[in-house]
Amino acid sequence: MRLFAGACAAVVCAFVAGATAPAHADPLVGAPGLGDPYYPLDGNGGYDVQHYDVDIDYDPPSRLLTATTTINATATQVLHMFNLDFAGPPVQGVSVNGLPAGFVRNGDHELTVSPSLPLLPGLPFTVVVDYAGPMRDTEGKGWTFAPSGGAFAAGEPHSATSWYPLNDTPLDKATFELHATVPAEWEVVSNGVRTEDTVHGDQRTVSWVAAQPIAGYLTTVAIDRFDYLVQRRADGTALVSAFAPNAGHQRELEQRLPEILDFAENLYGPYPFETAGGIYLDADIGFALETQTRPIYGLWSDLQTVVHEVAHQWWGNSVSVRRWSDICLNECFASYTADYLWPERTAGADVDQHYLQTIREYRDDAEFWRIPLENPGAGYEFTSVYYRGPLFLHALRRQIGDEAFFAVVRDFPAAHAYGNASISEFRMFVQSRVATDLTGFFDAWLNRTTPPAPEYLFPGLLRS
Ligand SMILES: [Zn+2]
Numbered sequence: 001m002r003l004f005a006g007a008c009a010a011v012v013c014a015f016v017a018g019a020t021a022p023a024h025a026d027p028l029v030g031a032p033g034l035g036d037p038y039y040p041l042d043g044n045g046g047y048d049v050q051h052y053d054v055d056i057d058y059d060p061p062s063r064l065l066t067a068t069t070t071i072n073a074t075a076t077q078v079l080h081m082f083n084l085d086f087a088g089p090p091v092q093g094v095s096v097n098g099l100p101a102g103f104v105r106n107g108d109h110e111l112t113v114s115p116s117l118p119l120l121p122g123l124p125f126t127v128v129v130d131y132a133g134p135m136r137d138t139e140g141k142g143w144t145f146a147p148s149g150g151a152f153a154a155g156e157p158h159s160a161t162s163w164y165p166l167n168d169t170p171l172d173k174a175t176f177e178l179h180a181t182v183p184a185e186w187e188v189v190s191n192g193v194r195t196e197d198t199v200h201g202d203q204r205t206v207s208w209v210a211a212q213p214i215a216g217y218l219t220t221v222a223i224d225r226f227d228y229l230v231q232r233r234a235d236g237t238a239l240v241s242a243f244a245p246n247a248g249h250q251r252e253l254e255q256r257l258p259e260i261l262d263f264a265e266n267l268y269g270p271y272p273f274e275t276a277g278g279i280y281l282d283a284d285i286g287f288a289l290e291t292q293t294r295p296i297y298g299l300w301s302d303l304q305t306v307v308h309e310v311a312h313q314w315w316g317n318s319v320s321v322r323r324w325s326d327i328c329l330n331e332c333f334a335s336y337t338a339d340y341l342w343p344e345r346t347a348g349a350d351v352d353q354h355y356l357q358t359i360r361e362y363r364d365d366a367e368f369w370r371i372p373l374e375n376p377g378a379g380y381e382f383t384s385v386y387y388r389g390p391l392f393l394h395a396l397r398r399q400i401g402d403e404a405f406f407a408v409v410r411d412f413p414a415a416h417a418y419g420n421a422s423i424s425e426f427r428m429f430v431q432s433r434v435a436t437d438l439t440g441f442f443d444a445w446l447n448r449t450t451p452p453a454p455e456y457l458f459p460g461l462l463r464s
Helices: 245-254 257-268 303-312 328-347 351-362 389-400 402-415 423-431 439-447
Strands: 047-059 064-075 082-085 091-096 099-106 110-114 124-134 142-145 151-154 174-183 187-190 193-200 203-214 221-224 227-232 238-243 276-280 287-289 319-321 419-421
Touching: 091 110, 174 187, 174 221, 187 203, 187 238, 227 245, 227 257, 238 245, 238 257, 245 276, 245 303, 257 276, 257 303, 257 328, 257 402, 276 303, 287 303, 303 328, 319 328, 328 351, 328 389, 328 423, 351 389, 389 402, 389 439, 402 423, 423 439
Parallel strands: 047 174, 238 276, 319 419
Antiparallel strands: 047 064, 064 124, 082 110, 091 099, 091 124, 099 110, 142 151, 151 221, 174 203, 187 221, 193 203, 227 238
């Protein structure tokens, strides 16, 4: 995610966890949350999802959604009851393995399902949820209406619950496919590869398939009167980008996508997905989001934004956080890529100079150092990681040297591809590659709320 000035009130400051960790005793009931320190009720216990098939029928003028979501999962314990995360329209029915199941909605986003037969550990099961009703505007925290009359889904750390039921945690990534039927004059864009686009009478049905595992907040759908740009990478990979009616001026920017993918691939290893692109909205949402393979861009997105969201495909998407307190793994890297590595490698910018100037400017600014990079606190995930994250990584690079640094940032995403990782795993990974003890360095940069000592602030930079 990349925020634009003034977006705090709308986006950052709204994410405040209010719930406490769920206390659960019944061993035959899946936990309603996974105990993330910031969002304890996100995700659910007792099962592991392999695949989502989301089938929606959406009518932009009436804003009515009629949908069926099919979830293929495997039980990890005996389950008499389990939860899905869902905050969308009224549920009309739930079945498990083809048999009608009981269900009740509770809390902000819990859908508790009682299968008619208990589920057994290690065995696959299928849940089908039918739901329908008018959509609500979450204003950038999920389903959002576009000025054109269309709609899109985007938001971090949550958005998917507004339009389909899921296990809403980065810890349970699954493959995803969308089948959307809309009036024929509308277009539908989502993650992955478009496998169908057919007009039948006055309706259009479009299918998109994401073949690599994806976290809920990285799924998206956008319904608008899009124009398309189709490009190819040198290796033949097709890149599909979409532009809402007033976003056509961004086409020139998106034409640089093949170059940006090559640039990021040089740094971080092979691009982890089978396709890429972008969705350029005609909406002032105050942020851009790295929705998998095809980021969502609000108005005012620029080259730096595209580089940032492309870097997330490695840092955040292929390798996802274990807990939201690990957010620096996403944003520190995406920001360093766009703010330092891109200008350095494409324009020869003196990034040491930029780094030193930033330190000079903010060293005595207590507010600048107030929020730690590791575990910034619920509601503060999208703050210091942007402005101090790049400084941390540049200092790390100068501390361990280019050779070790660029080997680490290439090997770490490969070691955790399509999975999860934490900041402490990153620390250990770096430490395993260098002889110097980095404990003090990491503590100063990641955990302290004051400027690092000079030895960590200027490693290898002020020796003259
Ligand atoms: Zn970001």
